[in-house]
Structures are given as structure tokens and as C-alpha cells.
Amino acid sequence: MKQQSVSVRWAYLILGVLALLLAGVIYAWSILKAPLSDAFGWSASQLALNFTLTMCFFCLGGFVGGLLSKKLGSRWCLILAAVLSGLGFVLASRLSDAVWMLYLCYGVLAGLGIGIAYNVIISTVSAWFPDKKGLCSGALMMGFGASALVVGKLASVLMDGPGWRTAYLAIGIALTVILVVTAFVLRRPSPDLPLPQPKQKAAAGSETFEQVDYPTVKMVRRPSFWLAFLCIVCLSAVGNTVISFAKDLALDVGAAAALATTLVGVLSVCNGLGRIVTGALFDLLGRKKTMLLANGLTILAAGVTLIAVLTKSLPLCIAGLCLTGFSYGAGPTISSAFISAFYGTKYFPVNFSVMNFNLMGASFVATAASGLLESSGGYVAPFVLLLALSVVSLVLNLCIKKP
Numbered sequence: 001m002k003q004q005s006v007s008v009r010w011a012y013l014i015l016g017v018l019a020l021l022l023a024g025v026i027y028a029w030s031i032l033k034a035p036l037s038d039a040f041g042w043s044a045s046q047l048a049l050n051f052t053l054t055m056c057f058f059c060l061g062g063f064v065g066g067l068l069s070k071k072l073g074s075r076w077c078l079i080l081a082a083v084l085s086g087l088g089f090v091l092a093s094r095l096s097d098a099v100w101m102l103y104l105c106y107g108v109l110a111g112l113g114i115g116i117a118y119n120v121i122i123s124t125v126s127a128w129f130p131d132k133k134g135l136c137s138g139a140l141m142m143g144f145g146a147s148a149l150v151v152g153k154l155a156s157v158l159m160d161g162p163g164w165r166t167a168y169l170a171i172g173i174a175l176t177v178i179l180v181v182t183a184f185v186l187r188r189p190s191p192d193l194p195l196p197q198p199k200q201k202a203a204a205g206s207e208t209f210e211q212v213d214y215p216t217v218k219m220v221r222r223p224s225f226w227l228a229f230l231c232i233v234c235l236s237a238v239g240n241t242v243i244s245f246a247k248d249l250a251l252d253v254g255a256a257a258a259l260a261t262t263l264v265g266v267l268s269v270c271n272g273l274g275r276i277v278t279g280a281l282f283d284l285l286g287r288k289k290t291m292l293l294a295n296g297l298t299i300l301a302a303g304v305t306l307i308a309v310l311t312k313s314l315p316l317c318i319a320g321l322c323l324t325g326f327s328y329g330a331g332p333t334i335s336s337a338f339i340s341a342f343y344g345t346k347y348f349p350v351n352f353s354v355m356n357f358n359l360m361g362a363s364f365v366a367t368a369a370s371g372l373l374e375s376s377g378g379y380v381a382p383f384v385l386l387l388a389l390s391v392v393s394l395v396l397n398l399c400i401k402k403p
Contacts, residue, residue, distance in 0.1 A: 006195060009128035012186055013136065016125040017143035019182045023085070023114045023121075024147025025171055026054050027271070030247045030264050031152045035164040040097045044245075048370035050099075051244045053107030055363030059356050061115020066353035069120050077120045078183035082176045084113030089172030093165045117179055118144065119356070122336060123349040127188050130345065131196040137336035138279020145275050145329050148243075148268030156261055213344030216351050225355075227400045228338055232331050232358045234393035235294060237365035238302050238386045239328020243267065244366045246321060249379060253308060253317045263318065267325040274329020282337045288400075291338075294330035295394040301327045302390045306383040331358070365389065 025032075033047045061081075069077050088110030095101055122140050129136035151171065158167035189195060219225050242249065246267055250260035281290045305320030307313070335355045343351050369382035376382075 006128075006193065009125075009189075009195075012125050012128055013139060015182055015185060016121045016140050019121055019178050020118065020140055020144040021147050022151060022175055022178050023117050024144035025151045025155070025175070026058065026111065026114055026147075027145065027243055027268065028148040028152030028155060028264070029054070030243060030245060031148070031156050031261060032164075032167070034247065035159055036095075036102070039164070040095070040099070042099055042102075044248075045367075045370055045374055046099050048244055048367055050102055050107050052363040052367045053103050054111040055240070055366075056360050057108050057111030058115040058118070059353075059360040061112040061117075062119040062353040062356045063115075063350070064112070064353075065116035065119035066123070066349040066351075068116070069123065069349050074120050074124045074186060074188060075183045077116055078179050078186070081113045081117035081120065082179035082183065085110045085117065085179070086113070086172045086176030088113060089168050089175060093168035093172065113175075115356075117182075119349060119353050121182065121186070123352060124186055124188050126336070126340065126348065127345070128195065132283060133279075133337050133340045135276070135279045135283055137340075138276035138282075138333045141275030141279070141329065141332045141336070142272040144272075144332070145325075146268055146272030148271070149265035150268075152268065153261075153265055213346035214342075214351070215347050216354055219343045219347075219351055220354065222343075224342060224400055224402065227396050228342075229355060229358055230361075231291070231295075231393050231396035231400070232335055232355075233361035233365075234389040234396065235298055235334075236328065236331040236358060236362035237389050238298050239271070239324050239331065240359065240362040241366040241369045241382065241386060242305070242321065242324045243328070244370065245373070249305075249309075250314075250317060250321070252379060253312050254314050255317070263321055266318070267321045270322045270325030271329040274326035275333045276329075277326075278330040278333040279337065282333065282341075287334075287338060287341060290330075291334060291397050291400075292394075294327060294334060295390070295397050297323060297330070298327040298390040298393065299387070302383060302387040306380070306387055309379040309383055331362075 029051050036042055036047065065077055088105045091109070092102065092105040122137070125140060126133065126136050155167040155171060158170060246264045247260045250263045251257070255263065278290060278294065281293065301320060301323035304316055304323055308316035308320050335358065336352060339352050339355050340348055369385060372381040372385060373379060
């Protein structure tokens with residue numbers, strides 16, 4: 001085997017960001033779902049259920065990826081991810097009026113494949129950066145979160161031109177190619193490679209405790225894990241819900257169709273920025289202060305958007321979407337950095353995949369919010385729910401102690 005160099009880690013980080021930039025297309029659902037309602041007459045709740053299924057199988061895929069990477073290695077796991085996600089979008093491009101086919105192709109196959117890729121890429125690249133856990137996680141999450149702007153915008157152009165079937169087909173082919181390329185290039189550092197280690201001086205405001213590698217079974221027995229898990233469920237529920245109907249929300253407060261589509265991209269950019277800034281803050285300020293800042297921002301995001309809905313204010317809605325994107329970006333980065341800092345790196349792939357199930361809980365909140373939207377006929381009730389959950393998240397966060 002060719003001797004590894006520490007400097008190659010930056011190339012791997014760039015490749016990981018690019019791969020996740022494309023894989024994050026599942027967050028462009030509010031754009032990709034638009035033509036399906038017109039084509040097949042599916043209701044908002046039917047389309048919302050697809051997003052929930054996607055998030056559920058995305059979480060399951062992450063768990064499967066964590067388990068399989070130990071036995072098969074990252075290469076074969078990423079090839080499997082490429083086949084599943086690519087096939088999901090290619091088959092979705094041939095949809096008929098049977099909504100269960102959408103659930104199977106987009107929700108199950110694409111969600112599962114992207115979940116596997118997400119876990120394998122993050123755990124493999126993160127292994128190269130023991131000295132910059134937060135920054136590495138943030139950069140990777142930024143790529144995943146920014147996808148709705150880059151890939152979503154390209155998909156929107158294709159849907160306006162050749163049509164939505166061409167857009168879905170193009171996404172499927174591109175996903176397959178980038179993940180296969182990543183599979184053959186990306187690899188974990190060898191055990192004997194001397195990587196830069198974190199400085200011994202603790203970050204300002206960080207907790208001090210003995211670093212221990214916790215196996216998954218022991219990790220899930222710790223109260224600190226469940227407090228953080230539920231905290232991030234409530235934290236992520238706000239962004240997860242708004243992403244599922246961001247375009248419709250903008251239209252409801254008076255935005256033009258083109259602006260509404262652009263705002264989905266703006267939310268995505270803020271999501272990406274939130275991820276990398278949160279990672280840097282995690283390294284600089286420590287876990288406690290970073291999570292408190294994320295909590296405060298989420299409460300502000302839900303509150304501003306609720307006022308925008310009540311007053312039908314487009315400027316406040318734009319501000320609310322930006323704040324929501326930024327706060328939502330904090331959740332995945334905190335998940336990754338928190339697991340690494342509290343429970344060690346030895347069992348990180350599986351531990352991280354278990355923590356990632358918080359997105360499943362957040363997706364069920366998105367489905368419940370869509371039900372409230374349909375039953376109440378407006379966005380007030382959903383945002384009252386989200387504001388309440390953001391406050392609950394703060395309370396849970398304050399209860400987290402040493403692992």
C-alpha cells in the first residue's frame with residue numbers, strides 16, 4: 001500500500017464536501033415536490049409523508065452504513081449507496097400516479113442510499129481531523145446543507161425546461177457518478193499515521209472530563225446521551241418542518257413564485273453557513289456555549305417567523321427563513337462534534353448513526369405540523385408548536401452534564 005501523507009486530508013475534505021453537496025438534494029424537497037402535485041394531484045399531506053419517510057430511511061441508512069463500514073470498508077459501502085440513491089431517483093423519474101411508488105423510490109431507496117453515504121463520508125473524513133472535529137464536521141455539513149441552493153436551483157431550471165422527469169433522471173445519474181468516484185478515492189488513515197492532535201488547553205467554557213471511548217451499548221445508557229438526543233430532536237424539528245414547506249410559506253405571505261424558489265435556496269445557504277460556523281464555535285467555545293447559542297437562535301427563528309405569519313410580512317418571513325436555516329445548520333454539526341467529544345472516536349461511525357436518529361423524530365414533527373396546517377388552514381398553529389419545542393430544547397440542554 002502506498003504510504004499515506006497527512007496533507008492528503010484536505011483533499012479528502014474537499015471531496016467529501018462535494019459528494020455531500022450533491023447527496024444533500026433530499027433537502028430540496030420543497031422544490032422537487034412542486035410539479036408532482038400538478039402532475040398527479042397528490043395532496044400536501046401525501047407529499048409531506050414522503051419527506052418524513054425520506055428522513056426515516058436516511059437515518060436507517062446511516063445506521064446501516066455505520067455497521068457495514070466495519071465489515072465491508074468505506075469503498076463498498078459508498079458503491080452500495082451510489083446504487084441505491086441513483087436507482088431511487090432514476091425510478092422516480094418514471095413515476096405514475098401511484099403515490100406508493102414515490103415513497104418507495106424517493107423515500108426508501110434514495111433516503112437509504114444517501115443515509116449510508118452521509119455516515120460513511122463523515123466518519124471517514126472526520127478520522128483525518130482529530131484536531132479539528134468541529135471545523136471538519138461543519139465543512140461537511142455545510143456541503144450537505146447547501147445542496148438545496150445549488151442542486152435545487154439546477155433542478156428547478158431543468159423542471160422549467162425539459163421537465164421534472166429529466167431533472168430527477170439527471171440527479172440520479174450525477175449522484176451515482178460522484179459517489180462511485182468518492183468510493184475509489186476516499187480512504188481512512190492508517191493506524192500508524194501520526195495525525196495532528198487537539199491542543200491540551202480546553203476551549204473556553206468547555207467541560208473537563210476524562211476522555212473515554214464508549215461502545216454504543218454503553219453510550220445509550222448514559223443520561224447525557226438521551227438529554228442531548230431529545231434536545232437536538234426539538235432543535236432540528238424547527239428547521240426540518242420549515243424546509244418541508246418553505247416555498248409554500250413564502251408564497252403565503254405574498255412572495256412571487258420566483259422569489260419563493262430563491263428563498264428556499266437562501267434558507268439552504270444559511271443552513272450551510274450555520275453548519276460551518278457552529279463547527280468553528282464548537283472548537284472555540286466548547287459544547288455548552290455553542291449549544292446555548294443554537295438554542296437561542298432557534299427560539300428567535302421560530303418567533304420571528306410566527307410574527308411574519310401573523311402579520312403577513314414578507315421581510316419578516318425572509319428574516320425568519322434565514323434564521324431558521326442558520327439554526328437548523330447547528331443541529332447536525334453539534335450531533336457529530338458532540339458524539340466525538342463526549343463518547344470518543346473508536347466507535348464513532350455507529351454512535352454517530354444512532355445519534356442521527358434525531359432526524360427521524362424531527363421528521364415526525366414536520367408531518368404533525370403539516371397536519372396542523374391542513375386542519376387549521378394556516379401557519380399559526382404549526383409555528384406555535386415549533387416555538388414551544390424550541391423552548392423545550394433549551395431546557396433539555398441546560399440539563400446536560402458530563403458523559
